Amino acid sequence: MVSDEVPLQPSERLVRELDWNLLRTFIVLAESRSVTEAARKLRLSQPSVSTALKRLETRIDKKLIERAPGHFRLTHAGELLYREAVDIRGAIFRLTTLVRDVTDEVQGHVKIAVASHVVCPIFDAALAHFYARHPKATVSIDVHSSHDAVAAVTGRSASFAICLVRERNPKLEYSRLYREFFGLFCGPPHPLFGRSGLKHGDLAGHASVSFETDRLHDVLRPVTLMRAEANLGERIVGTSSNLEEVRRMIIAGLGIGPLPVHVAKGDVEAGLLWHLPPYDKMPEIDVHVVWNPRANLNRAEQALLAELQTRIEATPIAERTYR
Structure with missing residues (x-):
């Protein structure tokens, strides 16, 4: 007897057979530095996590993670799957929003x-x-x-x-x-605090503090260039991704640092910060x-x-x- 069933395409078979828990485990693996670290995050044994990875690689029919002593990284297929898996996870997290509130409020x-x-x-x-x-x-x-x-x-x-x-x-x-403008500031303990008529050259060699994204290849690149033009010392003595903490280090006198001018205005008026050159052509963010x-x-x-x-x-x- 010949079956009338149409053979499933590989993609259809994957949709039917793929277990979401395998993808969830893979996301944690991709965001970890080893199977051991991923197992700790998932509260599972290391062999269980390794088995889950092997099952997923079998389902996908691709190697997803290259593992060797001191070496743990995603393959190209693993990177592609990770991006899509994160998107799927977000969709699952937000499933409850599909059921709309039926009230007028x-x-x-x-x-x-x-x-x-x-x-x-x-x-x-x-x-x-x-x-x-x-x-x-x-x-x-x-x-x-x-x-x-x-x-x-x-x-x-x-x-x-x-x-x-x-x-x-x-x-x-x-x-x-x-749009905001970034300027350079120092705090009361700093030798430039309160000095009028300062020029760019007066900042040369002074230590600085800044944001973690203050790098030539990152989002605050214009601020990086402003610091370079001021010829500040190469070593950044303090960094943070949080503005309040950068502000704290500037006020404490650790070094000269960048802040949005409109955010720092109140501290300047209160005598906690001193605005330094450049006063024009400040970087726009x-x-x-x-x-x-x-x-x-x-x-x-x-x-x-x-x-x-x-x-x-x-x-x-x-x-x-x-x-």
């Missing part, structure tokens, strides 16, 4: 990933107006490095992000929220709203993101530029 939780230096009246006004209209909604704001904020949006663990952007992910959407158009946002998330976008579109960039 907007409810739901909005989780925003924000870089530590975000000071923006437009964002504040959007948040206030949103809550006044939708008091049943809830909001949480988590402070991250800009890199981690974008990663949270990519993985759909954040509703949207407000942060700096180095390279644009074609899967995400971006809207410039505001754009801060963006970043969201994932493929994420299934709940009504509260949609409402706040729409409120913010409306205010951005209605406000000329000149009014969203803070000097």
